[in-house]
Amino acid sequence: MSSEVDSLLSQIQGAVAAEKVTASAAENIKIWLTQSRYATYASQVAELIKKEEWQALDDAFWTVIPFGTGGRRGRMYPIGSNAINERTIGESAQGLASYVKETVEGPLSCGIAYDTRHRSREFAELCARIMVANGIKVYFLDDYRSTPELSFLVRYKKCSCGIMVTASHNPPSDNAVKVYWSTGGQVLPPHDKAIIDRVMNVEELPLEVNFDDAVASGNVEICTAEVDAAFIENVKGQRFAGPRDLKLIYSPLHGVGASAVIPALKADGFTDVEIYGPHAEPNGDFPNVPGHVSNPENPQVFDAIIERAKEAGAEFVLATDPDCDRVGCAAPVTSDLQGEWRTFNGNQIGALLCDYVLSKKKAGGGVAADNYVIKTLVTTEMVRRIADSYGVKTYGNLQVGFKYIGGTMDEVGPDNFLFGCEESHGYLVGQYARDKDAAVASMLLCELAADCKANGQTLHEKMESLWWQHGYHAEHLLNQKMEGSEGMANMKKLMAKFREQPPNSLGGLKLLRVRDYKNDVIVSAAGEKSPLNGPPGDMVILDLEEGNYVAVRPSGTEPKVKFYMFTYVEPEQLSLLEMAMSAMEERIAAFERELKAFTAAI
Structure with missing residues (x-):
């Protein structure tokens, strides 16, 4: 070990002693400085140490970036074990390749696709090169394409x-x-976990394969046109007969959505579709979106699109996220297209789609007791109540992440699957994929909107009719950001406090029990414990009076804690919908105030 490296390591230890760098970051920095597999990056690490960029170093190295609910995700930074860069992406691909070679028999292959983000194409080619170097053939979508199309590609x-x-x-x-x-x-x-084990033990990245040479040799097969056609045909296969008279505006929010949603709508007979111009360009900076975050869960994303809809006389608005697996929508509250418009949250869209799919299935050939829908634990119970009304089973004891919905489809048997949804605007109908698909959800939402129009009903009035039938459900999501190593420590403290010293009440409603999914136990308000038959995960659910509850969990993909709030008024208690809506709005506001205060006390 050179004297320069000794000096750098001494500086790091001094920073740890001065509490400028965490001990875990120091350990990972040492690895990147001294181990041969990271030699390419050692000079960059050294430069940051010399400049005493301790916060940047701590953020980039304090942990090894994990697999969460949506894979391995994080901030891009040229170096670091806790950042997305050539090394961590390469390790992920190599770890996957190693595990596949150990566990899968026969000819091996991998489907690869990418979105419009910065470096996405570069990272996709890197993954392809590593797969080919491991003897694994690659099927490559050679343009911006959706996540559900990648899911379809793997199956196809x-x-x-x-x-x-x-x-x-x-x-x-x-x-x-x-x-x-x-x-x-x-x-x-x-x-x-097995893939992560392989990732942690990756030595050198096998980068000797050239991407263009791999294409020329057939080890990387470009199959975009073929897979596009088959994918859209399968999405179209989920359509239902009905009116198609609907004028709509669609925004891909600078992402890949135009490659999936527009062909799906066209195949289904929707001809009056305008792509919202300011969001049409594929652009990883998301320049014309509020806060530069292309999330259809955010109502503000729709403000400018709604204004364009009013100008154009459109009747419905859709937007999909950058990889086109989530969809949001907005519609006029009354028949006056120039009047008030409102968005729908993910739970409301899930309820609308669930009722639409089950009603069409029932009318078309009936539904059976072995038909089923799937939702997660943090998705509205209104979906279950709708399914019950059609005599359809619900699988809802699932942790957060659409992968568990896909897994349940395969476990139960996909032939009887009718609908899957999660509150974060993810939906699936059909067996062609095992991930949420904004293309099929967009298509069916447009069918529903056209149906409502033909019946002289707005989509919001349709939502109200479902509330009258199944009870008023109001949900709210509160995100509390907790970034960096300090944030992670506070998240752990917060989750421990909810398990050990939860609030006695929220919003004036007494706490009845705590469901602790990490420790697989139910703890009553009196402290009595009983087994919890639930899927393991770092989540607690606080069950309150009157069918209200709050779920708390750290995000698996972002540095924040999520609070999911659920309120409910039974249909028998609904004398006036507006009164119930106002009361539940006040209740949710109280939940939020008290949860913020509880969090601040950590």
Whole structure:
């Protein structure tokens, strides 16, 4: 070890002693400085140490970036174990390749696609080169394409695995890889942990393969046109008969959505579709979107699109996130297109689509008791109540992440699957994929909107009719950012406090029990414990009076804690919908105030 490296390591230890760098960051920095596999990056690490860029170093090295609910995702930075860069993306691909070679028999192949983010194409080619170097054939979508099309590609080409380069709706600073198994679903336990084990032990990245040479030799097969056509045909296969008289504006939010949503709508007979111009350009900076975050969960994303809809006399508005697996929508409240418009949250869209799909299935050929829908634990119970009304089973005891919905489809048997949804604007109908698909959801939402129009009803009035039938449900999501190593420590403290010393009440409603999914236990308000038959995960649910509850979990893909709030008024208690809506709005506001205060006390 050179004297210069000794000096740098001494500086790092001094920074640890001065509490400018965490001990875990120091350990990872040492690895990148001294181990041969990181030699390419050692000079960059050294430069930051010499400049005493301690915060940047700590953020980039304090942990090894993990696989979360959506794969390996984070902020791009040229170096660091906790950043997205050539090394961490390469390690992910090599770890996956090693695991596939160990566990899968026969000819091996991998599907790869990418979105419009910065460096996405570069990272996709890097993953392809590593796969080919490991003897794994690559099927490559050679243009910006959607995540659900990658899921379809893996199934269509019978691939051993798949890689989607995208950070979904995260800020422009981020990128990621979503890793898929042969099912077309994102990797589930135990595969995810086994892949991480391989990732942690990657030595050199096998980068001797040239991408263009691999294409020329057939080791990388460009199959974009073929897969596009087959994918859209499968999406179209989920259509229902009905009116198609609808004028709409669609925004891809600078992402890949125009490659999937527009062909799907055209195939389904929708002809009066305008792509919103300011969001049409594929651009990883997301320049014309509020806060430069292309997330259809954010109502402000729709403000400018709604203004254009009013100018154009449009009746419906859709927007999809950058990798086109999530969709949001807005519609006029009354028949007056120039009047008030409102967006729908993810739970409301899920309820609308669930009722639409089940009603059409029932009318078309009936539904059976072994038909089923799937939702996650943090998705509205209104979906279950709708399914119950059609005599359809619900699988809802699932942790957050659409991969668990895909996994349940395969576990139960996909032939009886009717609909899957999660509150974060993810939906699936059909068996062609094992991930949420904004193309099929957009198509069916337009069918529903056209149906409502033909019946002289607005989409918001349709939502109200479902509330009258199944009870008023109001949900709200509160995100509390906790960035860096300090934020992670505070997240752990907060989750421990919810388990050990939860609030006695929220919004004036008494706490009845705590469901602790990490420790698989139910703890009553009196402290009595009983077993919890639930999927393992770092989440607690606070059950309150009157069917209200709050779920708390750290995000698996971003540095924040998520609070999911659920309120409910039984249909028998609904004398006036407006009164119930106002009361639940006040209740949610109280929940939010008290949860923020509880968090601030950490």
